[in-house]
Amino acid sequence: MIRNIALLLVFGLGALYLAVLMVVAAPLLLLARFAIGAPPGIKRADQILQCPAEDYFPREDLA
Structure with a gap:
């Protein structure tokens, strides 16, 4: 009985934490x-590699 309550507390609190x-x-x-x-x-994250540089640095900043 006490073991069941302890397991319930451990796993219940772990799930709540997650x-x-x-x-x-x-x-x-x-x-x-x-x-x-x-x-x-x-x-x-892999889509960042497919973006042109203008997405990060507009042309007026590069001049």
Whole structure:
């Protein structure tokens, strides 16, 4: 009985911790993506390599 309650607490608190971590980490990762200057259409990291340089550095900045 006590072992079942202990297992329930351990796994229940672990699942709760992971759920909170995902809810907190997802918006932070989105903010970080925009903070590094990724264009809004970027969904995955490998798409950054397919973007032209003008997405990051407009031509007037390069002159």
